Amino acid sequence: AQNVCNYFGYNPLDRCAHMRKDAQWLEEKLRDQSTVILLFHDLGLVVEKLNAQPRFTQPCHFTFKDISATLEELGTEKVLVFLGLGRLQSDNTDGPSPHTSAKEEHLTAWFALDVTSISQEKILSIKEGLEIASSPFPGLFQLPEKEAGIVAQARSLLAWHQRYKFCPTCGSVAAMEEAGYKRMCQKEGCPSLKGVHNTAYPRTDPVVIMLIISPDGKRCLLGRGKRFPGRMYSCLAGFMEPGETIEDAVRREVYEESGVRVGRVQYHSSQPFPLPASLMIGCLGYATSENISVDKEELEDAQWFTRQQVAEVQTGAPLPTDALTNPRAEGPSFFLPPAQAIAHQLVKAWLRMSPNL
Amino acid sequence: AQNVCNYFGYNPLDRCAHMRKDAQWLEEKLRDQSTVILLFHDLGLVVEKLNAQPRFTQPCHFTFKDISATLEELGTEKVLVFLGLGRLQSDNTDGPSPHTSAKEEHLTAWFALDVTSISQEKILSIKEGLEIASSPFPGLFQLPEKEAGIVAQARSLLAWHQRYKFCPTCGSVAAMEEAGYKRMCQKEGCPSLKGVHNTAYPRTDPVVIMLIISPDGKRCLLGRGKRFPGRMYSCLAGFMEPGETIEDAVRREVYEESGVRVGRVQYHSSQPFPLPASLMIGCLGYATSENISVDKEELEDAQWFTRQQVAEVQTGAPLPTDALTNPRAEGPSFFLPPAQAIAHQLVKAWLRMSPNL
Ligand SMILES: Nc1ncnc2c1ncn2[C@@H]1O[C@H](COP(=O)(O)O)[C@@H](O)[C@H]1O
Ligand SMILES: Nc1ncnc2c1ncn2[C@@H]1O[C@H](COP(=O)(O)O)[C@@H](O)[C@H]1O
Numbered sequence: 001a002q003n004v005c006n007y008f009g010y011n012p013l014d015r016c017a018h019m020r021k022d023a024q025w026l027e028e029k030l031r032d033q034s035t036v037i038l039l040f041h042d043l044g045l046v047v048e049k050l051n052a053q054p055r056f057t058q059p060c061h062f063t064f065k066d067i068s069a070t071l072e073e074l075g076t077e078k079v080l081v082f083l084g085l086g087r088l089q090s091d092n093t094d095g096p097s098p099h100t101s102a103k104e105e106h107l108t109a110w111f112a113l114d115v116t117s118i119s120q121e122k123i124l125s126i127k128e129g130l131e132i133a134s135s136p137f138p139g140l141f142q143l144p145e146k147e148a149g150i151v152a153q154a155r156s157l158l159a160w161h162q163r164y165k166f167c168p169t170c171g172s173v174a175a176m177e178e179a180g181y182k183r184m185c186q187k188e189g190c191p192s193l194k195g196v197h198n199t200a201y202p203r204t205d206p207v208v209i210m211l212i213i214s215p216d217g218k219r220c221l222l223g224r225g226k227r228f229p230g231r232m233y234s235c236l237a238g239f240m241e242p243g244e245t246i247e248d249a250v251r252r253e254v255y256e257e258s259g260v261r262v263g264r265v266q267y268h269s270s271q272p273f274p275l276p277a278s279l280m281i282g283c284l285g286y287a288t289s290e291n292i293s294v295d296k297e298e299l300e301d302a303q304w305f306t307r308q309q310v311a312e313v314q315t316g317a318p319l320p321t322d323a324l325t326n327p328r329a330e331g332p333s334f335f336l337p338p339a340q341a342i343a344h345q346l347v348k349a350w351l352r353m354s355p356n357l
Numbered sequence: 358a359q360n361v362c363n364y365f366g367y368n369p370l371d372r373c374a375h376m377r378k379d380a381q382w383l384e385e386k387l388r389d390q391s392t393v394i395l396l397f398h399d400l401g402l403v404v405e406k407l408n409a410q411p412r413f414t415q416p417c418h419f420t421f422k423d424i425s426a427t428l429e430e431l432g433t434e435k436v437l438v439f440l441g442l443g444r445l446q447s448d449n450t451d452g453p454s455p456h457t458s459a460k461e462e463h464l465t466a467w468f469a470l471d472v473t474s475i476s477q478e479k480i481l482s483i484k485e486g487l488e489i490a491s492s493p494f495p496g497l498f499q500l501p502e503k504e505a506g507i508v509a510q511a512r513s514l515l516a517w518h519q520r521y522k523f524c525p526t527c528g529s530v531a532a533m534e535e536a537g538y539k540r541m542c543q544k545e546g547c548p549s550l551k552g553v554h555n556t557a558y559p560r561t562d563p564v565v566i567m568l569i570i571s572p573d574g575k576r577c578l579l580g581r582g583k584r585f586p587g588r589m590y591s592c593l594a595g596f597m598e599p600g601e602t603i604e605d606a607v608r609r610e611v612y613e614e615s616g617v618r619v620g621r622v623q624y625h626s627s628q629p630f631p632l633p634a635s636l637m638i639g640c641l642g643y644a645t646s647e648n649i650s651v652d653k654e655e656l657e658d659a660q661w662f663t664r665q666q667v668a669e670v671q672t673g674a675p676l677p678t679d680a681l682t683n684p685r686a687e688g689p690s691f692f693l694p695p696a697q698a699i700a701h702q703l704v705k706a707w708l709r710m711s712p713n714l
């Protein structure tokens with residue numbers, strides 16, 4: 001079977017990790033007129049205002065010329081990250097592969113730049129028709145599929161630089177290296193400088209997210225987080241803890257949040273999630289018990305839903321526009337997250353499975 | 358199919374996360390005479406000297422009474438971590454499940470204590486016949502299977518406290534909370550205190566490790582890291598990067614290290630790896646190209662091996678005792694990592710698969 005590709009999961013860039021130490025090559029790439037530079041203001045992506053399509057977010061593709069004054073203003077301390085080389089229009093149709101055999105010259109270089117220290121007004125005046133997608137919802141979830149992965153990569157890296165400015169081992173300032181993929185402590189003699197330590201590298205948090213199937217195979221377990229919009233229910237999920245397997249993390253989080261016991265766990269697919277830098281590990285899990293006892297600290301509710309119930313809301317009419325905010329809006333009694341969420345894909349995968357499995 | 362259980366992957370404890378804020382309950386558990394406390398000196402586990410079984414490491418199970426003087430000497434700044442409640446002798450035989458329905462009273466509480474600031478001599482004098490397994494090899498890999506997961510959990514947490522003493526957002530001191538599962542910045546007004554941020558939580562690094570199968574299905578790709586012992590070859594592996602899927606990380610690392618292109622990727626199993634706190638995500642990957650171009654910065658060599666070659670060394674006679682250190686030792690022309698390594702299990706899984714798949 002083909003690998004599933006979730007939203008944020010398709011990234012057409014070759015990261016060219018071996019070039020990250022080559023300052024001259026990077027500088028040449030940055031100045032190339034075909035190069036695309038994404039700007040972020042306090043992690044808000046700078047996008048093109050597209051009035052015609054309000055439900056679609058187009059990242060603005062800046063060139064070096066557009067932002068040369070901005071770069072100068074930022075000075076040497078700036079967070080400028082190399083994303084990779086690639087082509088948005090790929091003629092390669094046999095599935096997602098970040099690697100392309102074409103000659104390097106024909107590929108576009110991509111960078112991301114943090115412009116938080118410059119005023120929003122100044123950034124918005126670089127070009128006409130710009131906007132800052134300050135809130136991750138819905139902006140981050142309406143990107144063209146082929147750019148969503150690039151934006152996820154960029155935003156995760158910038159979020160790391162924003163929160164990890166200091167060496168966690170000694171508290172001194174850490175400085176960016178290797179085109180944004182490393183931060184090294186600047187204090188001589190710091191233990192973090194002896195040997196290889198994760199303190200110097202971007203942090204990615206593994207999270208398990210799982211659709212739990214009832215012992216009779218006829219229902220699935222969905223929950224409502226305390227801050228979920230409207231009547232939305234979704235898969236249970238949780239951060240992995242030190243020293244556990246993916247499978248045990250699924251069992252532990254489901255038990256903690258719902259009291260349901262899980263036996264076998266089956267990996268489905270994964271999704272990078274740039275809020276700020278998680279790796280969603282999507283699984284199906286087979287319950288060995290049914291009684292639900294909701295952890296009221298984390299969830300408002302958790303329930304078993306039949307195949308028919310989820311199939312109806314999944315394939316049903318579009319939600320009324322106020323469904324996300326108004327609990328008394330018309331429409332179905334509950335709804336699922338949109339297709340961009342891996343939870344949605346897990347539900348879909350279960351609906352496609354034979355009910356007798 | 359049952360889930361595979363790798364070494365370090367079986368952990369019989371219920372972590373009881375909801376009790377981590379209950380200082381009184383934790384104190385009672387700590388003082389209970391049945392409670393087991395593991396000691397680590399600079400991340401070296403304190404073990405029982407077992408001369409009869411030199412290739413077996415038994416963690417010393419300290420009681421509160423054994424270490425009450427040690428606890429006093431450490432004072433209030435000590436790193437004492439609650440691991441969970443459990444039973445080593447489980448009558449539950451239907452596979453790995455950290456959760457048990459038995460009454461809490463019958464379960465043993467487990468803790469881990471960092472005693473680095475006390476001299477080794479003093480620690481070794483707590484009881485007769487103690488030893489510190491200072492080097493992770495081979496000590497960490499010869500634990501009883503039922504304790505390996507507990508030790509992995511404990512060591513990952515202590516390694517985090519050792520390297521993340523300071524707030525990465527502002528450089529101030531961070532203090533331990535919630536029985537060892539949180540560190541909070543102590544500086545008023547630090548941005549890390551507003552909202553939920555990963556800076557406060559233990560770090561787990563996802564790593565992909567993969568057995569790559571040749572296009573004809575007859576061979577697998579193995580490499581030799583620069584610092585591998587003797588003639589050992591193993592699966593390629595690498596840290597996941599921000600904003601990528603598990604599947605793309607497999608493709609990227611294999612391409613970086615060997616030049617081989619990979620198409621479909623199949624998840625196999627996972628393994629917590631406490632050096633210092635990785636999550637090994639084991640996969641099989643199907644190559645779409647064959648030519649190897651070794652990344653000499655990371656690997657000494659990479660080669661395709663036939664089923665017969667790996668089957669021979671996997672099922673062959675035990676290695677001569679000097680095989681790990683002496684490149685000219687007698688025995689097979691190469692060897693695989695031991696059964697405790699997930700790489701070993703990936704090779705085994707491939708050998709069991711039909712050659713025509
Ligand atoms: N890396 C992390 N980032 C953010 N929150 C975390 C992290 N690890 C544990 N948590 C805690 O996990 C809670 C969410 O619960 P869950 O996602 O079910 O594990 C958060 O409110 C935090 O208290
Ligand atoms: N979290 C991390 N911890 C340690 N090393 C890392 C980490 N992330 C990236 N690296 C780098 O990855 C190298 C090992 O390569 P690989 O395991 O193939 O990705 C190390 O030598 C580091 O330079």
Ligand SMILES: [Mg+2]
Pocket residue numbers: 236237238239253257298
């Ligand atoms: Mg949760």
Ligand SMILES: [Mg+2]
Pocket residue numbers: 238239253
């Ligand atoms: Mg959790």
Ligand SMILES: [Mg+2]
Pocket residue numbers: 237238239253256257298
């Ligand atoms: Mg939870």
Ligand SMILES: [Mg+2]
Pocket residue numbers: 593594595596610614655
């Ligand atoms: Mg590697």
Ligand SMILES: [Mg+2]
Pocket residue numbers: 595596610
């Ligand atoms: Mg790597």
Ligand SMILES: [Mg+2]
Pocket residue numbers: 594595596610613614655
């Ligand atoms: Mg590598």
Ligand SMILES: [Zn+2]
Pocket residue numbers: 167168169170171172185186187190191192
């Ligand atoms: Zn430092």
Ligand SMILES: [Zn+2]
Pocket residue numbers: 524525526527528529542543544547548549
């Ligand atoms: Zn702080």
